[in-house]
Amino acid sequence: MAQNSEGFFKQFHENINSALDDVTRNNFANLESNSKRVSYLCSLPLIKSYDLLSDVSKIEIGGDFPVKKDLDKARAFKDEGNKAVQKGDWTKSLHLYSQSLLFMPQKESDELSIVYANRSAALNHLEQYEDSLTDIRRCLSLGYPRHLRYKVYERRARCLLVLKRNQEAIQAFQDTISALDEANNLNKEKRQKMRTDAKLMLEVLNKGLVLAGNPKDPEPLKKTPPKPKLPGKHNSQYPAASDAIQIEYDNNKGRFAIATRDLSAGEVLLVEKPHSGVLLGEYCKTHCHNCFLKCPIPIPCPKCPNVIFCSDKCLDAALQSYHGYECHILPLLWKSGCSITCHIALRMITQKTKEYFTKIYNDLENKTTGLYKTDDYKNIYHLVSHEDKRQKQDFLHRTQMTIFLLKLLELSGYFESKTRKNPIDLNEIKTMEFEDIHGDDISLFGSLILKNLQILQFNAHEVFELQCLKPKVGQYVIKHDGKSVFLAGAVFPTLALFNHSCDPGVVRYFCGPYVVVRAVKNIKKGEEVAENYGPIFTTVPKQKRQADLKDQYWFDCTCLPCQQNWPTYDEMTENYMRFKCDSDQPCPNVVPVPYDCKDFMLQCGLCQQYTNILKGLKSLQVDYTNTFIN
Numbered sequence: 001m002a003q004n005s006e007g008f009f010k011q012f013h014e015n016i017n018s019a020l021d022d023v024t025r026n027n028f029a030n031l032e033s034n035s036k037r038v039s040y041l042c043s044l045p046l047i048k049s050y051d052l053l054s055d056v057s058k059i060e061i062g063g064d065f066p067v068k069k070d071l072d073k074a075r076a077f078k079d080e081g082n083k084a085v086q087k088g089d090w091t092k093s094l095h096l097y098s099q100s101l102l103f104m105p106q107k108e109s110d111e112l113s114i115v116y117a118n119r120s121a122a123l124n125h126l127e128q129y130e131d132s133l134t135d136i137r138r139c140l141s142l143g144y145p146r147h148l149r150y151k152v153y154e155r156r157a158r159c160l161l162v163l164k165r166n167q168e169a170i171q172a173f174q175d176t177i178s179a180l181d182e183a184n185n186l187n188k189e190k191r192q193k194m195r196t197d198a199k200l201m202l203e204v205l206n207k208g209l210v211l212a213g214n215p216k217d218p219e220p221l222k223k224t225p226p227k228p229k230l231p232g233k234h235n236s237q238y239p240a241a242s243d244a245i246q247i248e249y250d251n252n253k254g255r256f257a258i259a260t261r262d263l264s265a266g267e268v269l270l271v272e273k274p275h276s277g278v279l280l281g282e283y284c285k286t287h288c289h290n291c292f293l294k295c296p297i298p299i300p301c302p303k304c305p306n307v308i309f310c311s312d313k314c315l316d317a318a319l320q321s322y323h324g325y326e327c328h329i330l331p332l333l334w335k336s337g338c339s340i341t342c343h344i345a346l347r348m349i350t351q352k353t354k355e356y357f358t359k360i361y362n363d364l365e366n367k368t369t370g371l372y373k374t375d376d377y378k379n380i381y382h383l384v385s386h387e388d389k390r391q392k393q394d395f396l397h398r399t400q401m402t403i404f405l406l407k408l409l410e411l412s413g414y415f416e417s418k419t420r421k422n423p424i425d426l427n428e429i430k431t432m433e434f435e436d437i438h439g440d441d442i443s444l445f446g447s448l449i450l451k452n453l454q455i456l457q458f459n460a461h462e463v464f465e466l467q468c469l470k471p472k473v474g475q476y477v478i479k480h481d482g483k484s485v486f487l488a489g490a491v492f493p494t495l496a497l498f499n500h501s502c503d504p505g506v507v508r509y510f511c512g513p514y515v516v517v518r519a520v521k522n523i524k525k526g527e528e529v530a531e532n533y534g535p536i537f538t539t540v541p542k543q544k545r546q547a548d549l550k551d552q553y554w555f556d557c558t559c560l561p562c563q564q565n566w567p568t569y570d571e572m573t574e575n576y577m578r579f580k581c582d583s584d585q586p587c588p589n590v591v592p593v594p595y596d597c598k599d600f601m602l603q604c605g606l607c608q609q610y611t612n613i614l615k616g617l618k619s620l621q622v623d624y625t626n627t628f629i630n
Ligand SMILES: C[S@@+](CC[C@H](N)C(=O)[O-])C[C@H]1O[C@@H](n2cnc3c(N)ncnc32)[C@H](O)[C@@H]1O
Pocket: 252, 253, 254, 255, 256, 383, 384, 458, 459, 496, 497, 498, 499, 500, 501, 553, 554, 555, 556, 557, 558, 559
């Protein structure tokens, strides 16, 4: 989750680093709390007078990330959409109308309503009736012109007919007939014909006659996966996890998960929503900003032209929390080149109010003893941050990031608890100095952001989308082609309690924003349930795994493959088989057995107990009765 070297944050960082003298560095190194680190750096004249504007001005704000809505662009997309309609290309028109909606200023409600109406027609032709109805509802709520309303009422009626919602269709045909009275753009004959058609439909519907044809069942454009469910009982303290999991603590390894009963491969062990999650900038025009699902029928943010949502529910959730503040600072944040981790550190703040943090701040050091809830910031605050092991240079770098994020927070209106109405004017940026009235906020929110940055280093997960092309049928083979695409970064508070193993017991995947964790092998009661932080023993040699884990997560891995130096797939010879030692006392050994071995009871070289290899061989035998699938 690296920082982008092209942004202006790098310049800020380099300039400050080269200007700091040894005395200031030493003073900084002696500071013992996050709030003191932030306050000290902010108080330096060097920071206060830092010419941020000149760094920002070097970067073209706009381009991929424009700062405001653009009526000309919106109209151009709408016109292109209309041309696509004339050519009968409804898929293209859907896309172009969606682009038009993204750029259309909210105050142009008439034009906005017309584009929604046009998109509802495209959706109707593409047999997306529910979505067409939703766009009709939006266009009417925006004040679609009265003389045109007969069109959308009639479209609504037809959609409802296909969906077999006849009572609602009756109402919609009645509305069509009333609206035709105001359709002064239609000539008399056309108006009369539409009225007659609608009346005919009403007669049929009132007689309760079933219209020919079945409800259509087209391929939906919007594929919303069902919310994943955790089967069985939930853990009474960690409700995102199954009761088959318990969290233990050890001085060397910190907290980690164990099995409270024998687990079978495939069992779902955890389903969790992120405490905070952030979509990468490059997916903000194709995926929902709130739940990360792909959006073929997007709902744009009413204020900025940069983000879209899959539903009103996601739009409202985002606007009522983080996006209200982030909306106008996003172009600056993206262009700064900050990593996704910086954005999550900021999101952890913007998603809750200033009052929330002010209230809980003094109690943060006390751990929550009750239910471990995903949305409780206190649980995040107590995740591993290895503050005691950090070098002063590390603190210095992260404190500089913090100051930049604080500046964004100030610009967003967060400290006044007021979301800003307008895009940021470059002249507002000036220097890194904060307004006097924000003095207390700087130390409080600065310490939280600095803490968040440290926590995220060890606890954030990448969120992937599995992109699968349709399977291809070849000669006697069905070829599946898929790839995982890195879409977002997120922190899952319960998953973050699982330690690493190079031979993990679980695998994780994502359904929208939810992470799902499943066992990938049978795990005995009392054994650790470990996940994997990246390097797996089958492909990465021990030395590299150990070095990477030490470098990134600051621990020495002592998992079995590391202890016993298990071979990677490439290093495995084909001269002997391997059997897990079957001793009564748990033994970590893997017994090597040559293929031509005639014995079936073999003595383990580690615990000296005997293992019956016939059991293992039997479980590998193929049962040919099940080979043929109907
Ligand atoms: C995501 S946290 C895991 C939960 C953590 N143990 C806790 O107490 O909250 C990652 C940190 O856990 C520790 N850790 C993870 N796997 C480990 C392992 N196999 N052995 C020792 N420490 C481990 C390291 O300190 C690492 O930075």
